[in-house]
Amino acid sequence: MTWRIGLLVLLFSVATLGVGLWIDYQRFLETPVGVPSSEPYLEIPRGTSLRALSDRMAREGILDQPYYFIALAYLEGAQRRIKAGEYALRPSVTPRELLDAMTAGKGVQFAITLIEGRTFRQALAVIDAHEQFGGDALSLLSDAELMAKLGRPGEHPEGRFFPDTYHFPRKAKGLDVLERALERMDQVLAEEWSDREPGLPFDTPYEALILASIIEKETAVQQERPAIGGVFVRRLERGMKLQTDPTVIYGMGERYDGNIRRADLREPTPYNTYVIQGLPPTPIALPGRAAIHAALHPAEGEALYFVARGDGSHVFSSTLAEHQQAVRRYILNKGG
Template sequence: MSWRILFLALLLIASIGVGAGFDYHRFVTTPVAISGDRTTLDIARGTSLHALARQMTEQGILKHPYYFMALTRLQGDQARIQAGEFELTAGMTPPQVLARIVSGQVIQYPITLVEGWTFRQALAAIDAHPRFGGESLTALSDDELMTQLGRPGEHPEGCFFPDTYRFPRTAKRLDILRRALERMDRVLAEEWEKRRPDVPLATPYEALILASIIEKETGVPAERPQIGGVFARRLQQGMRLQTDPTVIYGLGVRYDGNIRRADLREPTPYNTYVIQGLPPTPIALPGRESIRAALQPADDDSLYFVAKGDGSHVFSATLDEHNRAVRRYILGQH
């Protein structure tokens, strides 16, 4: 009788084991429960496997937390759980969810620093992004910011590469500035190595200054090399650059949308109608194409350009040609 009871007990255990095996197989091959197309799983730093399984069950993602724990241990991933926000999409199975979590594929948020923005405009955009943590950047002085970035004493204008950057929710505002600063270092070094040997620029920083002016003067991207050529020849011939964006930058908050004759005569450090050569710093964030235009300018004979009103320019080699273009496109005298 005892042997029969033992046999029945073993048979019951085996049946339970087979049933559990089928159950586990169904668990790992069935998509997790997601309401809609996607949901966000936010894992706090230091979350244990048990706590994660419980959190996912409470969110309705899992029905069998212990199977998820078993899956994680069987794959040896219990110590590889990453913190952060993870996007889970409809149709993902538990192994796919686990793979995303341990890979660290956290949700990335974009922010764009626009070519031609000033440094302070870039700071305002970063501060305004709702996903950033950390202290406000616009509340800090330029010196304080550059010191925190490891560049004490350096002027920040133009030194941050304009681009779209992606970051996790845990990123700080200063992280974006650091990435943009390092990116500009790389881009400027790359373009400096490919410069024309006759460009009238002694240092990469001078190239950055000229590139920022080209960036502000360019309405049609294809014209950048031509505009770069005009400025290069003016520098080579000892002519003043005479470019309005530098006047505007020198006026600062006093600029009201109009440049007056008195503004053109005002001796600010940036007024290239008054000063010889380049201004002391960049005036905006230049992109790669403007840096390239400063270092590989078009080789023609133009020394002047005037806006046509549609974003493009008329380029002239002589003052007479330029004056005719001014009369036509600025004064409306045909």
């Protein structure tokens, strides 16, 4: 009889301990994690094991029971699904919510957008103005210094960076954004070049990039880009000067005050397409994929001229007489 009583006492003790552990485990799940005052972020390097992560969080005061976190991960089937990254530690986050963020890869991410049609220097100003990159001061570096840092010494930076929205971790540098944009442009340009129309009047992807940058600056109306591309391609094929104002403006640099004068159109800069034959030496802005596609897939037709209507769209003409009439109507306001 005594052994039965002893067994009952043992079973009761085990059950009581189990209930206590379960209650303590539930308390752990509902209690927000600790947030170190010095660094409210948790960085998980690639290859970190669940055990090493749990022990580290315990040492840093984020968890009070690392074994409970390990148990939670196994119960959730997440022991091998935790992703490297940097995660924000907010006072309200529970261990389960933190684990969910880790398995979903929802780490701290900031975003920056490089806009189509902006120049390289304007893109640098956007990066320098971002709260994460204010101390990088990329704008203070010369073009040559920046391209050397990116492993592309001797290349002109204009047009080389793909305009898009980029997400990056908290400790990223402005140079990291440029590197990603540079690689992205290489990829997009290679893809578009491989699928180009035959018989185009230029021989290299870089020349296509130059033309794409001009198309980008000439119109923001996506449907018009192939037509604009068609005009410029036909002009190149016929040996006509491109005569496009955005290249003149780019060549003027900081002297441009919003107006192009007759003297500016006659000034022999490398970018004045009213003076030079063919394409300018470099792109004049950051072209997007649609502009690159338009340069490599120009619309068919006979148009050799276009003029802005004033609403963002353009009128296309096949002859100089038609073009002059459109100029009188839309630019000089003399009517039809």
